[in-house]
Amino acid sequence: MRKDEYQKLVSEYTPKENKWKNAVIAFLVGGLVGLTGQVIVTILQNSFGMEVMESYSWLCVIIIFLASLATALGFFDNWVSKCKAGLFLPTTGFAHSVTSAALDYRKDGFITGLGSSFFKLAGSVILYGIISAFFLGILGVIIYG
Amino acid sequence: MIFLKAFLVTGLFCFIAQVIMDNTKLTPGHITSLFVVFGAVLSFFGLYSKLIEFGGAGATVLISNFGHMLYMGAIEGFHEVGVLGLASGLLVKSSLAIVSAVVIAFVLALIFKPKN
Numbered sequence: 001m002r003k004d005e006y007q008k009l010v011s012e013y014t015p016k017e018n019k020w021k022n023a024v025i026a027f028l029v030g031g032l033v034g035l036t037g038q039v040i041v042t043i044l045q046n047s048f049g050m051e052v053m054e055s056y057s058w059l060c061v062i063i064i065f066l067a068s069l070a071t072a073l074g075f076f077d078n079w080v081s082k083c084k085a086g087l088f089l090p091t092t093g094f095a096h097s098v099t100s101a102a103l104d105y106r107k108d109g110f111i112t113g114l115g116s117s118f119f120k121l122a123g124s125v126i127l128y129g130i131i132s133a134f135f136l137g138i139l140g141v142i143i144y145g
Numbered sequence: 146m147i148f149l150k151a152f153l154v155t156g157l158f159c160f161i162a163q164v165i166m167d168n169t170k171l172t173p174g175h176i177t178s179l180f181v182v183f184g185a186v187l188s189f190f191g192l193y194s195k196l197i198e199f200g201g202a203g204a205t206v207l208i209s210n211f212g213h214m215l216y217m218g219a220i221e222g223f224h225e226v227g228v229l230g231l232a233s234g235l236l237v238k239s240s241l242a243i244v245s246a247v248v249i250a251f252v253l254a255l256i257f258k259p260k261n
Contacts, residue, residue: 019167026163027156034155034203038148041202056205061245063206068249072257080173085163088173089180090155090206091242097174098246102254114254118247124174125208126243129181129215130235136189137219137231 022084029086037063037090060091067092071099097121151203154196158207177208184209188216214238 037059044055067087070076076096080087087093098118105117119126162176171179184207187193193213197204204210215235222234236243 019164022167023160023163027160030159031152031156031203033159034151034153034200034206035148037155037202037206038151042147056202057241059202059205060242064242064246065249068246068253072253085159085166085173085176086156088177089159089162089208091208091210092206093173093177094208094211094242095246095250097177099250099253100259102250103257103259106254106259114251118250121174122246124178125181125211128178129185129212129239132182132185133188133212133215133219133235134231136185136216137223137235140189140216140220141223141231 025083026085026089029083030089031086033063033086033090033092063091064095067095068099071096072103076100094122094125097125147201150200154200154203155206158209180207180209181212184212185216186212188213211239211242214242 040062041052041055041059044050044058045052050058067076070079076087076092077100080093080096088096098121101117101120101122102114105113105120107113108117158180162180165171165179166173166176184193187196187209193204193209197210197213215238218238219231219235222230222232222237224230226233
């Protein structure tokens with residue numbers, strides 16, 4: 001069988017996912033995460049008398065904690081596979097990737113497993129974040145002074 | 146009103162990410178990295194602060210906020226201590242997110258066993 005014939009066959013049998021449905025789910029779930037964040041921030045500001053920036057910092061920790069806990073309890077993988085970008089694009093996705101790597105690789109030992117694979121998934125976020133911020137920072141300092 | 150705006154900002158970013166993912170071969174790993182860089186670029190043009198003004202927590206829960214924090218850290222570091230501040234200040238603002246994710250993930254990994 002030729003390569004293109006094979007590819008045609010594969011694409012026929014690959015289940016078609018409804019793209020618009022996925023996008024709408026991502027929009028709704030993502031929106032719900034943002035809305036929940038805003039509710040938490042408002043409560044922190046009004047009931048705990050926090051400054052705006054302080055409440056954002058606390059929200060960051062709360063979101064990371066909740067997503068990590070849901071990952072450790074085993075819910076989160078299921079939710080991500082259903083809600084997709086709605087859950088992996090917010091900070092929840094970052095927390096999920098770190099926690100699931102920590103859980104999965106612990107069996108290979110604390111140094112060779114957990115330690116060396118801890119940032120296996122989140123590493124690219126940190127790497128490209130630092131690289132882009134560093135060079136944009138140089139550019140920004142040159143342009144804006 | 147701020148609640149609706151927060152909903153729209155996070156929702157729209159996730160919508161775009163999902164459309165990119167469904168129409169390309171990129172994985173969630175590619176897309177989160179892409180959006181972190183995108184956040185730093187928005188921050189470079191001064192747009193991410195505006196997005197936070199508009200969408201409040203809806204903008205700060207996004208992974209793009211990480212790029213924004215890194216960029217702002219570098220710039221503030223530069224204004225405080227000069228050229229070396231670009232590097233020494235870079236992680237200052239995002240330290241909270243990284244350290245809390247590391248500590249929480251590590252402690253949870255000690256307590257819980259992986260499912261399935």
